[in-house]
Amino acid sequence: MNLRYALTAAALVALAIGFWLAAGTPPDAVQGEYVRIIHVHVPSSWVAFLAFGGTLLGSAGWLITKRARFDHYAAASAELGVFFTALSLLTGMIWGYVTWGIAWDWGDARMSSTALMFFVYLGYLALRRATLNPVDRARRSAILGIVAFVQVPLVYFSVVLFRTLHQTPSITTEGSTMESSTLRAMLFGLFAFTLAYAAFTTWRTRQLIIEAELTATDAEHAGSAVTAPTLGGRP
Amino acid sequence: MEPLLSLDHVAVAYGQTPVLGDATLSVVRGEVVALRGPNGSGKSTLLRVLATLLRPASGSGVVFGERLGTREVESVRHRIGLIAHQPALYAELTLEENLALVADLAAVVHTSPAAALEAVGLAGAAHRRAGDSSQGMLRRADLARLLITEPDLLLLDEPHSGLDVDALGLVDALVRRCLERGGAAVVVSHLTDLGVDERTVSIVGGKLVA
Amino acid sequence: MRFWRTALRIAMRDLRIEGRSGEVLLTTIPFGLAALFLIPLALPLDRQLIATVGPGMFWIVTLLFGMFVTFRQSAVESPAQRETLRLLGVDPAARFTGRVITSALLLVVFEAVLAPATVVLYAPEPIDGWPLLAALGIALIGTMAVDVTAGLRGRTSLAPLLVAPLSVPLLMPAASAAAAIRRGDGIVVPALLMGFAVLALAILGVMTAHSLEEASG
Numbered sequence: 001m002n003l004r005y006a007l008t009a010a011a012l013v014a015l016a017i018g019f020w021l022a023a024g025t026p027p028d029a030v031q032g033e034y035v036r037i038i039h040v041h042v043p044s045s046w047v048a049f050l051a052f053g054g055t056l057l058g059s060a061g062w063l064i065t066k067r068a069r070f071d072h073y074a075a076a077s078a079e080l081g082v083f084f085t086a087l088s089l090l091t092g093m094i095w096g097y098v099t100w101g102i103a104w105d106w107g108d109a110r111m112s113s114t115a116l117m118f119f120v121y122l123g124y125l126a127l128r129r130a131t132l133n134p135v136d137r138a139r140r141s142a143i144l145g146i147v148a149f150v151q152v153p154l155v156y157f158s159v160v161l162f163r164t165l166h167q168t169p170s171i172t173t174e175g176s177t178m179e180s181s182t183l184r185a186m187l188f189g190l191f192a193f194t195l196a197y198a199a200f201t202t203w204r205t206r207q208l209i210i211e212a213e214l215t216a217t218d219a220e221h222a223g224s225a226v227t228a229p230t231l232g233g234r235p
Numbered sequence: 236m237e238p239l240l241s242l243d244h245v246a247v248a249y250g251q252t253p254v255l256g257d258a259t260l261s262v263v264r265g266e267v268v269a270l271r272g273p274n275g276s277g278k279s280t281l282l283r284v285l286a287t288l289l290r291p292a293s294g295s296g297v298v299f300g301e302r303l304g305t306r307e308v309e310s311v312r313h314r315i316g317l318i319a320h321q322p323a324l325y326a327e328l329t330l331e332e333n334l335a336l337v338a339d340l341a342a343v344v345h346t347s348p349a350a351a352l353e354a355v356g357l358a359g360a361a362h363r364r365a366g367d368s369s370q371g372m373l374r375r376a377d378l379a380r381l382l383i384t385e386p387d388l389l390l391l392d393e394p395h396s397g398l399d400v401d402a403l404g405l406v407d408a409l410v411r412r413c414l415e416r417g418g419a420a421v422v423v424s425h426l427t428d429l430g431v432d433e434r435t436v437s438i439v440g441g442k443l444v445a
Numbered sequence: 446m447r448f449w450r451t452a453l454r455i456a457m458r459d460l461r462i463e464g465r466s467g468e469v470l471l472t473t474i475p476f477g478l479a480a481l482f483l484i485p486l487a488l489p490l491d492r493q494l495i496a497t498v499g500p501g502m503f504w505i506v507t508l509l510f511g512m513f514v515t516f517r518q519s520a521v522e523s524p525a526q527r528e529t530l531r532l533l534g535v536d537p538a539a540r541f542t543g544r545v546i547t548s549a550l551l552l553v554v555f556e557a558v559l560a561p562a563t564v565v566l567y568a569p570e571p572i573d574g575w576p577l578l579a580a581l582g583i584a585l586i587g588t589m590a591v592d593v594t595a596g597l598r599g600r601t602s603l604a605p606l607l608v609a610p611l612s613v614p615l616l617m618p619a620a621s622a623a624a625a626i627r628r629g630d631g632i633v634v635p636a637l638l639m640g641f642a643v644l645a646l647a648i649l650g651v652m653t654a655h656s657l658e659e660a661s662g
């Protein structure tokens with residue numbers, strides 16, 4: 001069976017199961033039913049980082065092999081990264097509002113850094129739109145994709161370095177502080193969102209490949225519109 | 236005779252627009268090729284491909300024994316002299332400072348900036364800023380660059396443009412010096428007579444016609 | 446040795462051009478000073494508030510307006526100038542390094558003018574945050590942004606869009622340093638964070654200089 005269809009089917013099934021698991025988790029004593037937002041917020045954050053890692057891999061792949069496929073994958077991954085970062089920020093703001101009464105806390109370095117990562121990749125997509133030549137676009141984007149990824153570890157470390165309002169990681173190497181059904185639902189959600197990322201990426205990459213093939217055909221030569229002037233031209 | 240450079244069905248595009256469709260060309264030592272064609276036909280683009288500055292989208296080429304589009308071709312760039320439409324001078328620097336920069340960065344220097352300016356008739360304007368100089372003066376100063384580096388391959392894009400009657404022979408002299416060194420030249424010009432024995436190659440719609 | 450000789454020659458070229466055009470001294474620095482002056486006018490008349498935001502405003506203005514130091518006209522070479530350097534065999538990494546050196550030096554001057562102005566206008570606690578490291582970091586990112594956007598339409602707004610968020614790993618440690626010192630917190634880790642960001646940018650800048658030169662050709 002075609003990989004894209006298989007991934008899509010698996011993602012849909014996994015998302016459905018994830019939704020069901022999340023719906024079955026107990027409400028929080030303080031946050032009530034709103035606690036379930038974390039089952040979208042946390043996987044979205046994870047996929048955002050994953051997607052930007054995909055952009056890094058695609059960028060490095062293009063620089064090494066010069067194969068257009070890697071560039072298309074990098075672009076598709078960045079687009080999805082922007083989407084999931086936006087989703088993470090939106091759900092984070094909703095969660096922050098219902099939990100702490102403030103949608104955006106400037107003391108939260110992680111939210112701020114995540115928002116800035118969003119802008120970094122918007123800049124990446126803007127750079128791609130501004131570059132017409134496909135090889136030139138691939139080269140410039142690849143370099144920016146690698147440089148931009150330098151920022152990603154700083155997003156995570158900022159939670160530790162700048163003590164803030166943001167919830168410290170619930171899952172650490174020492175073990176989890178989370179209730180077991182919630183933990184189960186969250187881990188499955190991470191898996192489901194990862195499958196969704198993989199499915200979306202394969203479709204979008206394929207679309208970009210087809211677009212590139214279609215635009216590479218039979219364009220008119222640059223000078224074909226130039227003719228001898230009618231004023232003062234040689235007879 | 237082994238050609239100094241050769242192109243084999245080279246194509247180049249700017250964005251999605253083809254500029255050079257099918258360029259096949261060979262130039263041997265001691266040869267001058269006059270490249271002629273209508274506006275937009277790809278003449279300047281072809282010069283930049285020969286200068287190894289533009290990577291072909293398809294086809295292949297060899298310049299001084301190195302293949303176009305490879306890292307190795309960078310090793311021969313110092314043997315190439317390109318005079319483009321726009322002078323490559325920094326407006327805030329004087330004419331002499333501009334040439335001193337070239338001399339300081341070049342791998343091998345054959346004449347001093349002062350001597351080069353003298354040769355092109357700009358000794359008296361050595362301390363004038365490039366931004367305060369006329370187009371013709373900038374063209375002369377740009378040509379003076381070739382006296383400093385003495386490249387083996389001259390690629391000249393409308394080199395006579397802006398030059399007065401006294402300076403028109405400057406281009407011919409530079410080309411002759413290059414040929415005497417065993418080099419070659421490709422000149423884009425609308426002049427019907429370049430003053431040297433030349434082979435004319437026409438370019439129409441991005442394709443070369445011998 | 447040739448690498449550094451070339452880099453310094455490029456830096457000298459740029460400094461000489463800047464010295465004659467005066468773009469940074471006569472335009473960018475006054476622009477930054479104007480911004481520092483305007484900000485308190487938009488805040489409530491609360492001296493304590495203004496003093497508190499002073500160090501942060503210094504760093505924000507240094508970032509947002511200082512990036513124009515790297516985008517100055519003399520830092521943007523024409524296609525013919527770039528091609529001449531390529532044909533001369535100038536190492537792209539050396540050319541990049543030379544331009545970074547110039548931008549960093551000009552940014553230090555920028556900071557040196559703005560810092561006392563901030564003290565006068567905001568009366569803050571002392572500004573800290575490793576200005577030399579910050580200048581180098583902004584110079585690195587700004588120069589890379591100039592190269593990545595060379596020749597593109599919309600370059601004048603695209604380049605700042607790329608620089609601003611990428612400068613945060615420099616901005617946050619620098620802006621937090623003064624407060625951290627006041628609290629008695631350790632500043633070694635933030636300093637290392639900033640140092641890591643600058644080092645990574647320097648390595649990436651040098652490694653990608655060649656590729657970017659091919660892109661702008």
